[in-house]
Amino acid sequence: MQIQENISLKPYNSFGIDTKAKFFANFRDTDELSDLLSYNSKLDTLILGGGSNILLTKDFDGIVLKNEISGIRVLHEDNEYVYVKTGAGENWHNFVLYCIERNWGGVENLSLIPGNVGASPMQNIGAYGVELDDIFWDLQAYHIKEKKVVTFTRSDCEFGYRESVFKKKFKGQFVILDVTFQLRKKPRFNTSYGALEHELIRMGVKELSLKAISDAIINIRSSKLPDPKTIGNAGSFFKNPSISKEQYLMLKSSFENIVGFENIEGTVKLAAGWLIEQCGPSNGISWKGFRRGDAGCYAKQALVLVNYDNAKGKELYDLSEEILQSVKNKFGVTLEREVNII
Ligand SMILES: Cc1cc2nc3c(=O)[nH]c(=O)nc-3n(C[C@H](O)[C@H](O)[C@H](O)COP(=O)(O)OP(=O)(O)OC[C@H]3O[C@@H](n4cnc5c(N)ncnc54)[C@H](O)[C@@H]3O)c2cc1C
Numbered sequence: 200m201q202i203q204e205n206i207s208l209k210p211y212n213s214f215g216i217d218t219k220a221k222f223f224a225n226f227r228d229t230d231e232l233s234d235l236l237s238y239n240s241k242l243d244t245l246i247l248g249g250g251s252n253i254l255l256t257k258d259f260d261g262i263v264l265k266n267e268i269s270g271i272r273v274l275h276e277d278n279e280y281v282y283v284k285t286g287a288g289e290n291w292h293n294f295v296l297y298c299i300e301r302n303w304g305g306v307e308n309l310s311l312i313p314g315n316v317g318a319s320p321m322q323n324i325g326a327y328g329v330e331l332d333d334i335f336w337d338l339q340a341y342h343i344k345e346k347k348v349v350t351f352t353r354s355d356c357e358f359g360y361r362e363s364v365f366k367k368k369f370k371g372q373f374v375i376l377d378v379t380f381q382l383r384k385k386p387r388f389n390t391s392y393g394a395l396e397h398e399l400i401r402m403g404v405k406e407l408s409l410k411a412i413s414d415a416i417i418n419i420r421s422s423k424l425p426d427p428k429t430i431g432n433a434g435s436f437f438k439n440p441s442i443s444k445e446q447y448l449m450l451k452s453s454f455e456n457i458v459g460f461e462n463i464e465g466t467v468k469l470a471a472g473w474l475i476e477q478c479g480p481s482n483g484i485s486w487k488g489f490r491r492g493d494a495g496c497y498a499k500q501a502l503v504l505v506n507y508d509n510a511k512g513k514e515l516y517d518l519s520e521e522i523l524q525s526v527k528n529k530f531g532v533t534l535e536r537e538v539n540i541i
Contacts, residue, residue, distance in 0.1 A: 287317025304386025
């Protein structure tokens with residue numbers, strides 16, 4: 200365990216933003232974490248996983264603690280399920296592949312989401328019709344102030360759309376140490392998502408398997424999203440906003456192509472990407488594919504903000520603010536950022 204000083208965070212965030220951390224250290228278990236937290240309890244602390252859901256807007260004048268708790272182990276199993284405890288520092292996609300190899304079902308639709316297991320409950324990661332909530336059993340987290348380990352069940356986590364208790368009332372209070380998943384021994388395939396069905400047909404898949412679903416999702420994601428190794432990004436920058444049915448019908452009468460899906464509660468979730476695409480920095484110019492300096496919106500998906508090379512976090516943040524205002528002015532809808540602004 201070594202504390203480094205004044206180090207660049209560029210290799211530690213998928214936007215590739217070059218800011219500095221005053222102090223930086225890795226931890227591999229709860230004891231190391233606890234020692235590091237007591238190093239100087241007055242310092243601001245940033246817990247880091249894979250850095251794929253953060254935008255660093257300035258130097259961090261505190262200590263960055265990178266979670267490297269590893270290990271995947273079966274806690275117990277019954278006829279239907281296997282309960283798998285996974286260290287927060289394990290790479291998410293590697294964990295997905297590990298499950299697929301063993302024919303444990305539930306995580307396959309979440310293939311290729313960047314980042315680590317520890318951050319997955321933070322925003323209840325989701326893709327292609329599945330959310331973490333669907334396979335989550337419990338987690339252990341370290342309470343920074345009280346210096347004790349607490350277990351959170353599914354209901355304790357208060358999962359919502361890209362939300363959990365860790366982003367709201369317990370923000371900054373806990374460090375997630377490990378997550379236990381409840382996975383099916385006899386998988387049930389979820390191919391309800393249109394693009395997934397089409398890709399499986401295109402691939403000529405005759406018999407569904409976890410591997411076929413995962414491969415199809417990898418193909419779709421690779422064709423739609425920029426690879427952070429090539430173009431800095433953090434995936435969807437904004438959440439898809441939900442509005443009342445009345446507001447949706449009013450908008451539909453003015454914008455007949457507006458994209459919306461009814462939620463179970465009767466509200467309507469709008470496609471943030473579509474809203475952003477209809478707006479721009481000036482009349483007749485769309486945000487989609489827009490570039491100012493090295494900050495911009497991805498040409499294939501306006502919802503993804505990108506760092507083409509050396510953009511500053513503040514430039515990307517300012518761009519996100521302009522986008523937010525333009526959508527508000529045109530549609531009266533307020534977008535919320537999905538990415539954590541640091
Ligand atoms: C190309 C691309 C595609 C993406 N697609 C999706 C998608 O389909 N669905 C989706 O939901 N997300 C997606 N994301 C976002 C991102 O991958 C997820 O949010 C992921 O879970 C972030 O993990 P991370 O380890 O990188 O978190 P980080 O960015 O390191 O951290 C995110 C937040 O969680 C906190 N945190 C991290 N680890 C811990 C811990 N152990 N304890 C307490 N706090 C912690 C951090 O302080 C920070 O506030 C995408 C990102 C990219 C770049």
